[in-house]
Amino acid sequence: MNWNKLQDNAQLAQIKQESAEQPVLIFKHSTRCSISSTAMSRLERNWSDSAGIKPYYLDLISFRSVSGQVADEFGVDHQSPQVLLIQNGECIYDASHFEISFDELKQQVVSA
Known part of the structure; x- marks a missing residue:
């Protein structure tokens, strides 16, 4: 899995443009939280680039203001x-904690 780093509010406009061509995933990760680390590990283990989602x-x-902007920008x-x-350009699905599942993400892309 090749992560693209989201580190600047200006990238959100780019993500919206990219999402017109392919689905885009934003994974908000807390480096201080064991649940977040577990969710990330599960996502990475099950990830397949064949789903066509850009992560x-x-x-x-580290980027708290960007996290806040993501919430505001995508409602x-x-x-x-x-x-x-x-x-x-719109958030069609969001999940948190142990509800994060690659299989569910794939289903959302197919149904959208």
């Missing part, structure tokens, strides 16, 4: 860990 990783401890409540699936 972004946000270290929300979701902040959670940690959290995934947001972006298509056509």
Whole structure:
């Protein structure tokens, strides 16, 4: 799995543009939380590039303001860990904690 780093608010405009061509995943990760580490590990173990989802990783401890902007920009409540699936500039799905599942992400892409 090749993570793209999300470290700047300006990248959100780029992500919205990219999501018109392919689904984009934002994974908000707390480096201080064991649940977040477990969720990330499960996601990475089950990941397949064949789903066509471009993954972004946000270290929300280091980039707290970006995390807040993600919540505002896509109209979701902040959670940690959290995934947001972006298509056509909008969040079509979000999940947090142990609800984070690659299989569920794939199903959301197919149904969107």
